[in-house]
Amino acid sequence: xxxxxxxxxxxxxxxxxxxxxxxxxxxxxxxxxxxxxxxxxxxxxxxxxxxxxxxxxxxxxxxxxxxxxxxxxxxxxxxxxxxxxxxxxxxxxx
Numbered sequence: 001x002x003x004x005x006x007x008x009x010x011x012x013x014x015x016x017x018x019x020x021x022x023x024x025x026x027x028x029x030x031x032x033x034x035x036x037x038x039x040x041x042x043x044x045x046x047x048x049x050x051x052x053x054x055x056x057x058x059x060x061x062x063x064x065x066x067x068x069x070x071x072x073x074x075x076x077x078x079x080x081x082x083x084x085x086x087x088x089x090x091x092x093x094x
Contacts, residue, residue: 006045008049010051013034017039021039025039026039028040031048035051035053036049036050036051041077
């Protein structure tokens, strides 16, 4: 089975973990420490939340994009119904 890992630099790891848990992701403690956390959506998608310092170690001379002013990637999730989309959206904005 294939698995997609989406790596996201975050300014506040604990706040990001709480957000992803609130919208239904499960934290995988086997891949979590003070620098990163694996947040599992399902059997095929995991979001890796990385502190900026940790993420920078993978980038070499490149820099982390400022999410407030630039876009590096667009991600999309597919749900089984409009109701499921609405439920997910409500969790995300609260």
